[in-house]
Structure formats: C-alpha cells, structure tokens
Amino acid sequence: MNDIALGQYVHKNSIIHSLDPRTKFICLLILMISIFLIPSPADYNPKISFIILGGFALIILIVVILTKISPLKYLKSLMQVIFIVSFVFIVQMLSKPSDETSLLDLNIKVSIIKIIIILTVFVLFFVFRKFLHYKLILFITLLVLSTYFLTIDFGKNLFKETPILHIYKYGLYKGAFFSLRILLVIMLSTVMTLTTKPTDLTNAIEWLLHPLTFIKLNVSIFAMMISLALRFIPTLFNEANKILKSQASRGADFKEGHLKDQIFQMVALLIPMFVVSYKRAEDLADAMEARGYIPGERRTKLNILRFKFSDYLTFILCVGIITGIILLRVL
Amino acid sequence: MKIKLDNVSFSYNEEKVISNLNLEIESSSITAIIGHNGSGKSTLAKLIVGLLEPKKGTIYLDDQVLNEDSIKIFRNKMGIIFQNPDNQFVGVTVKDDIAFGLENKNIEREEMIQKIHKYLKLVGMEEYIEESPENLSGGQKQRVAIAGALSMECELLILDESTSMLDPLGTKEVGETIKKIKNEDNKTIIIITHDLEEARLADRVIVLNKGKIVKDGTPKEVFSDENILINSGLKTMDSVKIINDLKNVDYKNKKEIEAALWELTFKM
Numbered sequence: 131m132n133d134i135a136l137g138q139y140v141h142k143n144s145i146i147h148s149l150d151p152r153t154k155f156i157c158l159l160i161l162m163i164s165i166f167l168i169p170s171p172a173d174y175n176p177k178i179s180f181i182i183l184g185g186f187a188l189i190i191l192i193v194v195i196l197t198k199i200s201p202l203k204y205l206k207s208l209m210q211v212i213f214i215v216s217f218v219f220i221v222q223m224l225s226k227p228s229d230e231t232s233l234l235d236l237n238i239k240v241s242i243i244k245i246i247i248i249l250t251v252f253v254l255f256f257v258f259r260k261f262l263h264y265k266l267i268l269f270i271t272l273l274v275l276s277t278y279f280l281t282i283d284f285g286k287n288l289f290k291e292t293p294i295l296h297i298y299k300y301g302l303y304k305g306a307f308f309s310l311r312i313l314l315v316i317m318l319s320t321v322m323t324l325t326t327k328p329t330d331l332t333n334a335i336e337w338l339l340h341p342l343t344f345i346k347l348n349v350s351i352f353a354m355m356i357s358l359a360l361r362f363i364p365t366l367f368n369e370a371n372k373i374l375k376s377q378a379s380r381g382a383d384f385k386e387g388h389l390k391d392q393i394f395q396m397v398a399l400l401i402p403m404f405v406v407s408y409k410r411a412e413d414l415a416d417a418m419e420a421r422g423y424i425p426g427e428r429r430t431k432l433n434i435l436r437f438k439f440s441d442y443l444t445f446i447l448c449v450g451i452i453t454g455i456i457l458l459r460v461l
Numbered sequence: 462m463k464i465k466l467d468n469v470s471f472s473y474n475e476e477k478v479i480s481n482l483n484l485e486i487e488s489s490s491i492t493a494i495i496g497h498n499g500s501g502k503s504t505l506a507k508l509i510v511g512l513l514e515p516k517k518g519t520i521y522l523d524d525q526v527l528n529e530d531s532i533k534i535f536r537n538k539m540g541i542i543f544q545n546p547d548n549q550f551v552g553v554t555v556k557d558d559i560a561f562g563l564e565n566k567n568i569e570r571e572e573m574i575q576k577i578h579k580y581l582k583l584v585g586m587e588e589y590i591e592e593s594p595e596n597l598s599g600g601q602k603q604r605v606a607i608a609g610a611l612s613m614e615c616e617l618l619i620l621d622e623s624t625s626m627l628d629p630l631g632t633k634e635v636g637e638t639i640k641k642i643k644n645e646d647n648k649t650i651i652i653i654t655h656d657l658e659e660a661r662l663a664d665r666v667i668v669l670n671k672g673k674i675v676k677d678g679t680p681k682e683v684f685s686d687e688n689i690l691i692n693s694g695l696k697t698m699d700s701v702k703i704i705n706d707l708k709n710v711d712y713k714n715k716k717e718i719e720a721a722l723w724e725l726t727f728k729m
C-alpha cells in the first residue's frame with residue numbers, strides 16, 4: 131500500500147529527467163499507441179511482430195538506462211501487474227486461433243487421489259505462505275506441476291472421456307505477444323512517473339488541456355485539482371495505513387477472516403478515512419483562501435516550461451516510430 | 462494593521478463560541494491570545510482574517526468595515542498560520558508550497574525564487590527545498606508554513622499554535638524572527654497559544670475563556686493573576702508561582718528577589 135506509482139519521482143541528473151514534461155507526456159502517448167498498433171502475430175508474420183516488439187523493448191531498455199534510476203524500481207512496478215499479465219498469457223495460450231492443429235495436447239485425467247493431493251499441496255501453500263519467499267514463482271511452479279500431474283496416469287479415472295487441453299502454437303505466440311505488450315506499456319509509464327516531478331506533470335497537463343479554454347472550461351482550476359490530488363493521495367495512504375495498524379493492534383486483521391468480517395473491517399476503515407479527509411479538506415480550503423487563492427484568477431508561475439532542442443529531437447523520433455508502424459500496417 | 466472588534470458574536474451551531482467580544486489591537490504590536498482548548502481562539506483568528514463571518518457585530522481593519530468586498534483588499538495584507546501543518550501544505554514540494562502564496566500574489570518569477578530562498582533560510586529549511594511533505598517531520602512542516610506566511614510580507618500575521626511542534630531552539634528562533642519583523646517593518650502580530658512561555662514575547666496578553674475576554678494586560682499583569690489562569694484552564698509558570706508565594710512570607714530582600722525572578726521569567 132505504500133508503493134503507489136504517484137509521486138514516486140526519483141531525483142537524478144539525466145537526459146530523460148531534463149526533457150520537458152510535455153514532451154514526455156506526448157511521447158508516452160505516441161509510443162503507447164505505437165505499441166498497440168504493432169500487428170498481432172496471429173494475423174501477420176509472427177517473426178516480424180516479435181522483431182518490432184523486440185525493437186521497442188530495446189528502445190525502452192535504452193531509455194531506462196538513460197534515466198540512471200535503479201532497475202529495481204522498474205521491476206517493482208512490473209511486479210504489480212504480474213498477475214494480470216500471467217492471466218492474459220494463460221487465456222491467450224489456451225484460446226484457439228482459426229483452424230490450426232495444436233502444438234501440445236494435455237489429456238487431463240482426473241482421479242480422486244489426484245484431487246486430494248493437489249488440494250493438500252495448495253492448502254499447505256496457503257497456510258504457510260506467510261513464511262515463504264518467492265511466493266509468486268512458487269505458485270506458478272505449483273500450477274505448472276499440478277497441470278502436468280493431471281496428465282499422467284495415477285489412480286482411477288473419474289470420467290470416461292478424458293478432456294483435452296490444447297495448447298496452440300499461435301496461442302502461445304499471442305500470449306507472449308500480449309503480455310510483453312502490457313509490460314512494455316507499464317515500463318513506459320513508469321519511466322514517466324519516475325523522472326517527472328508531480329508539479330511538472332500538472333503543468334504539462336494544464337498546457338495540453340489549454341485548447342479547452344475555448345469552450346469556456348477553466349483549465350487552471352482543473353490543474354490545481356490534479357495538483358492537490360497528487361499532494362494528498364500519499365498522505366491519505368499513510369493515514370489509511372495508520373488506521374489499519376491501529377485497528378490491527380486492537381485485534382482486527384484485514385487479510386484473514388470471513389468475507390463478512392472483511393467487509394465490516396473495510397467499513398471500519400472507510401468511516402474514519404472519510405471523516406479525516408473531510409476535516410482535511412475543510413482546513414485546506416481555509417489555508418488556500420487565507421493565502422490568497424482565488425479559483426480561476428490569474429497567477430504567476432514558479433515552474434515554467436520550455437522546449438529545448440532535445441525535446442524537438444525526441445518528438446521527431448517518436449513521430450518517426452509511429453509513422454513507421456502505421457506504414458507497416460497500411461502496406 | 463489596526464484591528465477593532467465591535468460586539469462580535471459567532472456560533473457554529475446553537476452554542477456561542479465567541480460572545481459579544483470587544484477588542485482593539487494597535488498596529489505594530491505583538492498580542493498573545495491564550496485560552497483553554499475550545500475557548501474560541503482559532504475561531505477568533507478566522508473571524509479576523511475573514512474566513513468566518515460574525516453572526517453579530519462588526520470587525521474593522523484599519524478603520525474599514527471587513528465585509529465581502531473589502532476582504533479582497535485586505536486578503537493580501539493578512540497572513541495566518543494554522544495549527545495543523547499538514548493541512549496547509551499545498552505544494553507537492555517545499556519550494557512549491559512557499560511559491561503557492563507568492564503565485565497568488567502575482568509576484569514575478571525571479572523575485573519569487575529570491576524570496577523562497579530568503580525565507581527558507583530564515584527558518585533553517587533551505588536544504589529541504591526540493592523535499593516533499595511526506596518526508597518532513599511535523600516541526601519541519603511548521604517551519605515551512607511559517608516561511609510561507611512570512612514570505613507574503615503581510616501587515617498582519619497570526620500564528621495559531623504554529624510553533625507547537627518546534628524544538629526549543631526552533632521556538633526561540635521563530636520568537637526572535639517575530640520580534641525582528643515587528644520592530645523593523647511595523648507589523649501587527651497575534652500569537653495564539655496555551656503555552657504561557659510562548660506568550661512572553663508579547664506586549665499584551667489576552668485571556669479567552671469560553672469565548673469571552675476574562676483578562677487583558679501586560680504579560681506581567683496576566684501571569685501574576687493566578688486565579689484567572691487556573692479558572693481558564695491554563696497552567697501558571699513555576700517562577701510566577703514562587704513570586705506569588707513570596708508575597709506570603711516575610712523576607713527582607715523580597716523586592717529584589719521578586720524583580721530578579723520576573724527578569725528570569727522573561728529571559729529566553
């Protein structure tokens with residue numbers, strides 16, 4: 131709960147840090163779109179699909195190195211999506227692309243003794259998971275092993291017809307392709323949050339939204355709201371942690387217990403959170419008013435944005451990349 | 462800035478938090494307002510800076526009625542630092558927080574940078590200029606809040622228990638700064654506290670009890686009135702207790718000892 135991506139800015143002297151936040155924001159969007167425009171291996175030459183994806187991975191790797199930030203930080207944000215990615219991978223792997231013979235057939239033979247063994251292993255895993263390291267790797271290994279265990283002959287078959295789990299070549303390609311794609315997008319946005327100060331980010335958003343002033347929308351208020359959100363989200367997380375800890379010290383445990391208990395405990399967290407936030411908001415509004423803030427009024431700015439040569443260069447590079455991808459799709 | 466409250470009352474609900482208050486504060490002075498928890502000190506401060514509107518009575522700033530129109534003129538001349546430093550930290554970093562008020566005041570960028578450095582240095586926080594509030598202690602956040610208010614260079618500055626989390630050295634430094642700006646720039650300063658030690662640097666001390674003024678005088682006059690202080694839920698100072706006890710004994714150097722004790726009381 132402590133590790134939220136917002137406001138995770140790491141101060142370093144790098145080319146990426148010194149880029150204008152607007153450049154980073156626009157380029158992030160362009161590169162994300164480009165990654166999603168890479169043709170899928172299912173309806174294109176898989177080799178080329180993967181080569182392009184590899185190219186992007188290489189570019190992102192270079193960018194990551196240029197940021198001078200420890201790779202562990204990036205790894206941490208990748209770990210947050212690992213479950214989703216595994217899920218995508220498995221679903222894609224098992225899906226059947228248009229008429230194709232399967233690469234690998236798994237004959238699932240279910241027997242009572244097998245079910246008991248597998249269940250015991252998993253129950254043991256969940257009981258002892260607090261004391262285990264590398265839980266995720268262990269879990270995946272257990273999953274693979276138990277799948278394999280299901281295919282061998284052991285005990286009396288329950289069903290007459292053995293269900294078959296097909297793994298297709300193209301399914302495997304697609305699984306790898308889609309999961310890699312998600313990981314790359316996450317990496318890109320992590321680069322953005324790690325190298326851009328929240329204030330710069332809000333300034334960039336304000337600038338990008340500027341055209342909206344023509345339809346009489348007050349962008350500066352919106353930017354102030356984002357900025358306050360960025361300021362207070364970490365504080366509220368700390369607050370939630372404090373409440374959780376104080377409730378835990380009185381015997382409540384959020385991770386255990388029945389669903390009913392868990393819901394009850396969530397409510398017990400939400401109510402104090404709401405009260406605290408409301409009091410905070412009131413005080414904050416007073417402080418802002420006392421310090422002369424009038425919504426929508428003209429204000430000078432401490433942080434001003436300036437495009438440099440490197441910004442234009444980065445921008446041109448990114449436009450080049452997306453043009454290349456679009457051409458590839460059209461031709 | 463001169464302040465005058467004419468028969469001012471205020472209540473959040475039914476119960477009166479400030480009742481029929483009459484008060485005049487001269488410009489270029491340090492006034493301490495002391496009182497128990499819930500005596501209405503913060504409410505009074507919010508009334509003076511126009512964050513709350515009196516239910517009854519009138520507030521005059523520089524002989525002008527404080528209302529929705531005139532507040533626009535006065536807003537930039539008044540600064541207030543609140544009790545909770547966390548809830549008034551607007552910026553994502555220390556630098557941005559000080560800048561917030563200056564930006565509202567439309568100060569040019571170069572001047573702004575200069576002021577940010579000047580006032581952060583004054584409160585000893587210059588090395589934390591890029592830090593985010595998550596990484597600061599309560600006292601450090603209070604220092605930032607003080608720097609932010611000072612940077613506005615207001616004519617009236619109200620400190621609402623805003624040095625409560627400072628260490629002794631920090632409290633002393635802030636006290637000296639306050640005295641300095643009062644003398645040099647003719648500022649009006651109001652210190653709100655329930656700590657008598659902090660009230661020592663004031664020219665005048667006002668005791669608030671349940672929204673009413675129960676004592677008004679020099680620090681010496683107020684501190685020696687033990688009954689009022691105890692009835693208002695405040696703690697007397699040890700040295701003053703001795704001075705009061707001294708009155709009941711026969712001792713030939715009584716006068717000198719009393720004078721020496723008073724001197725010690727006000728020596729910081």
Ligand SMILES: Nc1ncnc2c1ncn2[C@@H]1O[C@H](COP(=O)(O)OP(=O)(O)OP(=O)(O)O)[C@@H](O)[C@H]1O
Nearest residue numbers: 473474478496497498499500501502503504505655
């Ligand atoms: N926003 C509010 N809504 C309702 N009642 C309030 C509000 N703020 C304060 N009060 C009530 O008004 C009374 C005076 O509060 P105030 O904050 O002015 O006291 P204080 O002298 O500053 O106390 P402290 O020493 O604790 O800061 C208290 O009884 C309090 O419960």
Ligand SMILES: [Mg+2]
Nearest residue numbers: 502503504544
């Ligand atoms: Mg108060």
